[in-house]
Structures are given as structure tokens and as C-alpha cells.
Amino acid sequence: xIVMTQSPDSLAVSLxxxxxxxxxxxxxxxxxxxxxNYLTWYQQKPGQPPKVLIYWASTRxxxxxxxxxxxxxxxxxxxxxxxxxxxDVAVYYxxxxxxxxxxxxxxxxxxxx
Amino acid sequence: QVQLxxxxxxxxxxxxxxxxxxxxxGFSFSDYYMSxxxxxxxxxxxxxxxxxxxGTTIYYADSVKGRFTISRDNAQSSLYLQMNSLRAEDTALxxxxxxxxxxxFEIWGQxxxxxxxx
Numbered sequence: 001x002i003v004m005t006q007s008p009d010s011l012a013v014s015l016x017x018x019x020x021x022x023x024x025x026x027x028x029x030x031x032x033x034x035x036x037n038y039l040t041w042y043q044q045k046p047g048q049p050p051k052v053l054i055y056w057a058s059t060r061x062x063x064x065x066x067x068x069x070x071x072x073x074x075x076x077x078x079x080x081x082x083x084x085x086x087x088d089v090a091v092y093y094x095x096x097x098x099x100x101x102x103x104x105x106x107x108x109x110x111x112x113x
Numbered sequence: 114q115v116q117l118x119x120x121x122x123x124x125x126x127x128x129x130x131x132x133x134x135x136x137x138x139g140f141s142f143s144d145y146y147m148s149x150x151x152x153x154x155x156x157x158x159x160x161x162x163x164x165x166x167x168g169t170t171i172y173y174a175d176s177v178k179g180r181f182t183i184s185r186d187n188a189q190s191s192l193y194l195q196m197n198s199l200r201a202e203d204t205a206l207x208x209x210x211x212x213x214x215x216x217x218f219e220i221w222g223q224x225x226x227x228x229x230x231x
Contacts, residue, residue, distance in 0.1 A: 040217035042158075049208055049221035050158065056215055093158055097216035100172045102148070102160040 002096050006105035012113040019081040021108045023094035028074040038098035041079045045090045115139040122225030135192040135209030143187035146212040149194050151205035199229045
């Protein structure tokens, strides 16, 4: 199984400042057949299901604000919120869809400082 | 609009059974792969099971293999999860989710709560 490890577990950022979340996979999720990283990021607000923010590691889902960006390749990935807004308070998860079982990171809780 | 609505959760004793349902609407259900994902109270996300659009390929997490069975009825636009030999550690909010073309879980239901307790 591919183990996904996020860091930090939580972070507090001032409004308008940058938030950075890291995700590391125990093996590469880069496909040699299409050169795509099988990594997605979700946002989960309290009492709601997760929502896709980013897929293929760096492709923003339609309707997601451009302050959210994803980067990285193979085993190391980053989700960046360039200017934190109040509505971004949530738990963020990375997930690999390279192989089964699908596995998630443990989540990173983002709060306002 | 595109929607997934889960039902069938509840309180069950250890060793008991439940059948979860997920009703899909607003899209051509038979065209999509589907999964069940669960979230224990206050915890993270755990993928449970997957089924292809035709139902010919199915996968399970090791934690539920041999106890849970996923199925679908494309004519009824419905996904199911038969849960047998339930344990306390199966207590969770169970979501059904539609796979996108990328493979990510692009659409989620609101979930149905399963509590296993004596």
C-alpha cells in the first residue's frame, strides 16, 4: 500500500498570508505512460463532505479560486493557499489514485491566527 | 443537479449487518466508477470499496474484505454496500463518491452514519 504522510498536522496562518501543506507518498505516484502524477487534494469543512481542489497534482478543479495551487512530482507534493481567506478554514487531505487501495494523508487542519 | 444521497445507516450491535444505499441523480450513473469511503468520528478518510461502471471489477480495503460487499443497479441508478459481521471499528460516516475521469473522487454524498455498539 502507498502510505501518504502530510505535514504539518495543523497550522495557523494570518488572513492574507500564505499557507503551505506538504504531502509525501511512500512510493512514486508518477505514471510513466502519461507523465501524470496521480495525486489529488481535497478540502473538508466541518459538517461537509470533502471537495476536490486539485487533481493530477496541479490541475485546479473548475470553480476553485486561483489562490489554491498544487505542485510537486513523484513522491513530494505541496498545496499552497497564496492568501488565506476566512472561508479557507478547513481540513485538507491529499490522496493518491495511482493504485488500490486508494490512500489518504491524515489531514492538515488550517486555522486563522 | 448532480447528486448522491446515502441512506441505510443506523445503530447496530457487533456482529450485525446493515445495507447502505446511494441514490444517484443528475448524471448517467451507468457511465461512472463508484466508491465507498468512510470517516470515523473526528478522524480522517478511509477508502472502503470500488466498483467499475459495469460492476465487473471490484476492490476492497483489507479492513473490510470478506465482510463487506459492494454492488450496483444501473437501472435504478443506485450503489449499495452490504456490511456483515460489523465491528466497533466500522463506526463511521459512510460516503459514496463518483470517480472523475482523472480518477479523483469528484462528487460526494453527504454520508450516512453507521454506529456499531452493544
